Amino acid sequence: MVSGFRFSCAALRMGRGGGILCWKRASAFRFLVSSGSPTGIKRLLSTDELGPRICIVGSGPAGFYTAQHLLKHHRLAEVDIYEKLPVPFGLVRFGVAPDHPEVKNVINTFTQTARSDRCSYYGNVTVGKDITVKELQKAYHAVILSYGAEDNRTLGIPGEDLAGVYTARAFVGWYNGLPENRDLKPDLSSETAVILGHGNVALDVARILLSPLEILRKTDITEDSLAVLARSKVKRVRLIGRRGPLQAAFTIKELREMINLPSVRPLLDPADFKGLGDAIRDVPRPRRRLTELMVKTALEEPGEEVAGRWASASREWSLKFLRSPLEVLPATDGKRARAIRMAVTRLEGSGETAKAVPTGEVEDVLCGLILSSIGYRSLPVDPAVPFDSKQGIIPNSSGRVLGAPGLYCSGWVKRGPVGVIITTMNDSFDTAQSVLEDLQSGALDVSKAKGGFELVRSVLKSRGICPVSFSDWEKIDAAEMARGKLGGKPREKIVDPQEMLQLIGR
């Protein structure tokens, strides 16, 4: 990003002493001050002319929305975003399903933020490994941790590691070109796939397994994934939840999409839905409408056209309730998954908080492909940051990290791995608001100038790390779109970080 402002800093450094009053933007002074400026210049600056230098860790929606709010509501704040991967946008690039391009429109807003001359992006920097949070705190007035949830919950049952068992997180990462999952090559030779969990990620995975290839081909799904899916034998996807229909975690838009999927038939067991009518009369509207859609699909005769479509469908999906995974049973070779054994459960209590308790009965479902989609999980990245490993979050109050002044958090690492982008947006605005309050009240001390990226750069350099800038990313972006065009798709993602770095001349 070659902004006028960066240029002016350089110009200012070269011409020390002369014409300083011409530089209106207080931010232009910051390098001078931090590099031991002549006292004459310091006197020209009142403290509030020095913009606070803020560092954000992670470039997903939380990172970008927090940055956006700070830049908008503080005229002098300068925000640097550090990202582990060379490329930005977190789960918008690596989570959101390829057949949901409209959700990715938020990238346009993020791009606008990144192009602001008070915002910089530094990719290819893993905080906690390449640089510590303490080091960042030395360089910035405030550090905001927005690094998301990079791991997943585990079932903790025997057989979880057998071949044929995958986490939804790895599967999603694979079809979306996440570097760490690019070699997953899932074995899709089983006709039946079981997905454990009733969340939206489970529906994403089911949709990718079942969608006609001609739909996927036009998306930014990776070429390799498409080739594997083209050979898939999967015909039936069973989505298994430990609680009942009234506790399903997916949302109605995603369910409707499943019901309307071309060449695919929904199989809902009427027994699961009879008598639900009364239970939903007083529940909040989203839950009521979601349940009504399931009830309608399960109990009502479809119209002629829909009935015809379902009758001729080559693939199907079903919802199974009140089953909690107990064990993955191995095939005779002892290596591959053959079936899943589940405890039949009943609900204790009612509504959203109902608990599943085993009845003592068990049931096996034969299947060679099992995807566990029971949620993501955040990890601690640095021993200097408090972490609640039970809840998997950084303990905080409105985004202020407890017991660590100057440290903040936003997004999934603040709240836990739930919520759509709008939830993450609101929560990021909330954290940014806390930072602004602390700046205003003086709780956040900005009287001393901080070295910002200049300081970080030298630390990184000594460790052989060379960050990727936003304009570097724009080159990668352009290359991906050009490759996509050749294949008639919006983009062909580069899945190898080395190749990305080569592309930008590293």
Place this chain on the structure above:
Amino acid sequence: MAASSAVPLLLRAAAASCHRLLSASRVAANRSPSRFFHASAPARLSSEDKVTVHFITRDGDKLTAQGKVGDSLLDVVVDNNLDIDGFGACEGTLACSTCHLIFEDHIFEKLDAITDEELDMLDLAYGLTETSRLGCQICLQKSMNNMVVRVPETVADVRQSIDIGKNP
């Protein structure tokens, strides 16, 4: 989205009138960030075609803007550069609910029937009311002249908004 902004601008011009429930293919052609810099609605508006809308923001401020018949309320916000935090994140593709607005009863009653898809998205909106709709799905009609729409509160809004060093 490094593509030159010329093409998306054309796309945007083509989409200036209200499209309810946009098709995925048009949606897929990402519009460029430059839309945010759109200064004002296209010229050549006769005063008869103009519809004035008052937005009550989360801070209780009133923003008044004009659009032409057929424009969506998202178009009005974008074309007039109205300052509403986070509005229109998915750019009118029914995938975000950030364009949620609350209508006056008498206007709400006369709005076009709501689709299942809009209802589905509205279910995820914050501060849902009996007269809530998604702004990107509502197209201006003459009868809406001078209507008042309210931006719902979000979590962060319970707190006093702060602007530091903002130009007056």
